[in-house]
Amino acid sequence: MVTGFGTGIAYTGASGGAMRDVYLGTNDIGVLLDSTTGTHITHNYIADSSIGVFNRASDNTVVEEVQMSSNDEGVRLEKSTGVDIDFNIIMDGLIAIYLDPESIDNAILYNVMFRNEANDINLANGEGTDTGNLLGYNECTQGIPAHVCLGRVLPSGERLTGSKGADESVERATQTQPEDLSPEEAQAAKALRERIIAGGSQNQTST
DSSP, rough: OOESEEEEEEEEEESSOEEEOEEESSSSSSEEEEEEEEEEEESSEEOOEEEEEEESOOOOOEEEOOOOEEEEEEEEEEOOSEEEEESOOEESSSSSEOOTTTTTTEEESEEEEOOSSSSEEEEEOOOSSTTTOOESBBBOOOOESSSGGTTTEETTTTTOOOOOOTTTOOOOOOOOSSSOOOOHHHHHHHHHHHHHHHHHHHHHHHO
């Protein structure tokens, strides 16, 4: 349990490293990744901070299965490449996920975002093949650009890493209605959501 600091946990100039099952609350920055590569932030609970996870000039970070609540910004990327933001719940803040114009070739997939006052996803550099940032299968309602919460990555399962070659393009489609899931897909999504929520609750209880 790490609470009440300017920065709760910091990785600076690090290669690799991992953080799991940690509760961070009422810090200015929950987790700072500064000039790192290959760091994994998984299955943690971060609340009541200015920034939950601040990924600055850091590449190939994984932020996965983290529950974030009441942070001004859940995840913030600056000058970052190859970051995977997957399977997180981000709620009751101002902005759930923010990418600055110099963050490219990142992936934002299978996140649940709700009750964020400003927006759920904010891509300052826009969305498209020129940035290489891939989004899909996220549950959210408000984004910048406005359509980022509706986009799907196609073809499915082929380009989930956020990287692309110089002569490749990312095919996208925009859905205007929610996708109908099969009973098996709906059950799997429900089980994943419950597992993430249960993990956050366990972190709170254990501390």
